[in-house]
Amino acid sequence: MNVTRGFTGRPRVQNSGLPPGQYDAGDDWPVLSAEVTPDLTPGEWTFRVDGLVEEPRTWNWDEAHALPGSVYAGDIHCVTSWSKFGVRFGGVSLDAFLSVVRPHASATHAVAYSHTGYTTNLPLADLTGGRAWIAWEYDGQPLAPEHGGPARLLVPHLYFWKSAKWIAGLRILDHDEPGFWEQNGYHARGNPWEEQRYSGD
Amino acid sequence: MTETFTPPTRFAVPGRIAVSNQTAAVWQSATITEIRRETPHASTVRLAVPAWAGHLPGQHLMLRLTAEDGYAAQRHYSIASAPDDSGHIELTLDHVEGGEVSGWFHTVARPGDRVEVRGPVSGFFAWPGDRPALLIGAGSGVVPLMSMVRHHRAHGLDVPLRLLVSARSPQELIYAREYGAETTPVFTRSAPEGVPVGRMAAAHVAPLLAEQPNGGWEAYVCGSNGFAEHASRLLVEAGQPVDRIRIERFG
Ligand SMILES: Cc1cc2nc3c(=O)[nH]c(=O)nc-3n(C[C@H](O)[C@H](O)[C@H](O)COP(=O)(O)OP(=O)(O)OC[C@H]3O[C@@H](n4cnc5c(N)ncnc54)[C@H](O)[C@@H]3O)c2cc1C
Numbered sequence: 001m002n003v004t005r006g007f008t009g010r011p012r013v014q015n016s017g018l019p020p021g022q023y024d025a026g027d028d029w030p031v032l033s034a035e036v037t038p039d040l041t042p043g044e045w046t047f048r049v050d051g052l053v054e055e056p057r058t059w060n061w062d063e064a065h066a067l068p069g070s071v072y073a074g075d076i077h078c079v080t081s082w083s084k085f086g087v088r089f090g091g092v093s094l095d096a097f098l099s100v101v102r103p104h105a106s107a108t109h110a111v112a113y114s115h116t117g118y119t120t121n122l123p124l125a126d127l128t129g130g131r132a133w134i135a136w137e138y139d140g141q142p143l144a145p146e147h148g149g150p151a152r153l154l155v156p157h158l159y160f161w162k163s164a165k166w167i168a169g170l171r172i173l174d175h176d177e178p179g180f181w182e183q184n185g186y187h188a189r190g191n192p193w194e195e196q197r198y199s200g201d
Numbered sequence: 202m203t204e205t206f207t208p209p210t211r212f213a214v215p216g217r218i219a220v221s222n223q224t225a226a227v228w229q230s231a232t233i234t235e236i237r238r239e240t241p242h243a244s245t246v247r248l249a250v251p252a253w254a255g256h257l258p259g260q261h262l263m264l265r266l267t268a269e270d271g272y273a274a275q276r277h278y279s280i281a282s283a284p285d286d287s288g289h290i291e292l293t294l295d296h297v298e299g300g301e302v303s304g305w306f307h308t309v310a311r312p313g314d315r316v317e318v319r320g321p322v323s324g325f326f327a328w329p330g331d332r333p334a335l336l337i338g339a340g341s342g343v344v345p346l347m348s349m350v351r352h353h354r355a356h357g358l359d360v361p362l363r364l365l366v367s368a369r370s371p372q373e374l375i376y377a378r379e380y381g382a383e384t385t386p387v388f389t390r391s392a393p394e395g396v397p398v399g400r401m402a403a404a405h406v407a408p409l410l411a412e413q414p415n416g417g418w419e420a421y422v423c424g425s426n427g428f429a430e431h432a433s434r435l436l437v438e439a440g441q442p443v444d445r446i447r448i449e450r451f452g
Contacts, residue, residue: 001267002230002315002317003268003269004266004314004316005309005314007309009266009274021275023274031426033450034447034448036433036434036437080452081277117444146426185225198322199226200226
């Protein structure tokens with residue numbers, strides 16, 4: 001351990017619920033995205049799931065909203081070290097979309113892509129079983145554009161760069177294919193509890 | 202199935218360079234050799250990093266401080282210095298009120314102290330000096346852009362480079378003495394005699410986009426999220442293609 005002279009840090013809370021290396025951003029919700037925030041209205045938003053599925057399909061705003069609603073209440077963690085406790089997102093569980101398109105037995109991974117063209121890869125197992133959402137509400141309000149509104153992917157058990165903003169679709173694959181940040185040195189999976197920040201972690 | 206996935210929309214620009222997974226994953230010890238005050242709220246820290254693998258202008262690193270009980274805090278910082286072979290790099294930190302890491306640098310740190318760094322990380326905001334670059338920053342957002350300006354100068358590059366930098370006042374303008382003809386400062390609270398005071402506006406961006414260099418500008422925007430939103434919108438409204446705008450948001 002390389003102790004830094006004179007560094008004490010903030011008072012620590014035991015069992016704080018913070019993954020290693022993270023700090024509590026409190027009321028702040030920092031924004032990190034590499035591209036220009038798009039002007040995307042709900043009327044223009046679509047969400048498509050294709051690739052290794054029985055029935056590829058595209059949903060528009062109203063069709064997606066007709067699926068059974070689902071809420072995520074819990075914490076989120078960003079690789080830049082902030083975490084946010086007790087957030088509440090509203091939307092639809094990804095399971096609801098996947099049960100319509102029916103992935104093939106050979107499917108193992110997905111690439112999520114956004115209306116800006118941002119991409120990120122995920123193991124299918126991280127997207128199923130009630131662990132991922134298409135979210136359009138934050139704290140009971142429409143999701144703000146700079147946070148990915150009108151709708152974003154939400155995979156709260158992984159670092160937040162996996163939760164693609166302005167989500168446009170999922171391509172289901174039988175292999176892993178690095179997305180934007182993953183090609184830029186970030187970890188393929190991004191589990192905050194194992195501090196999977198950069199590839200090689 | 203071996204089909205390679207291509208997103209249906211043009212992306213906001215691919216990464217400029219590949220990042221070495223090796224350097225991105227390893228913490229190295231860095232020794233502070235000098236601390237220089239830039240403005241009342243910002244200081245530059247010079248670090249000796251003997252095993253530094255080198256970087257490109259615009260890249261950042263992860264920095265870690267560790268307390269005696271093992272508690273560690275890590276933050277991202279852009280690299281201010283141009284790539285060179287001195288075995289040193291420089292960072293410039295704003296003193297954030299109540300800030301855990303920047304607070305330590307501004308109140309405790311002194312030459313000889315050791316911290317840990319890991320990087321460089323992210324090739325997305327990097328500028329190897331190959332394309333005309335239009336740089337727009339505010340506050341400490343000028344740090345990675347200054348690395349580009351310094352690189353441009355050190356190599357006498359003739360690829361066009363312009364810097365628009367916003368600061369509250371001349372006293373708050375980081376690296377004020379180093380700017381040359383490539384730079385236009387914008388002051389939001391107070392300015393020298395005869396210089397207008399106000400937010401960065403279309404009028405600052407328009408002349409730069411009117412004089413498009415060969416191949417067009419690659420735009421690099423850096424600062425707080427509020428500033429990044431504002432500046433990137435100005436660029437889009439002035440006609441800069443969205444896929445030629447790279448944004449680094451400090452949070
Ligand atoms: C890619 C990237 C590059 C960056 N480059 C630079 C750079 O070149 N220069 C630079 O100066 N910054 C840079 N930053 C920002 C930097 O990473 C830090 O966010 C910044 O230095 C603040 O860190 P800190 O530990 O000092 O403050 P933090 O401790 O993180 O605090 C941030 C704010 O939250 C408040 N706060 C948070 N938690 C608490 C608490 N428990 N109690 C009281 N107050 C609290 C603080 O008062 C403060 O206002 C960069 C960020 C990114 C993402």
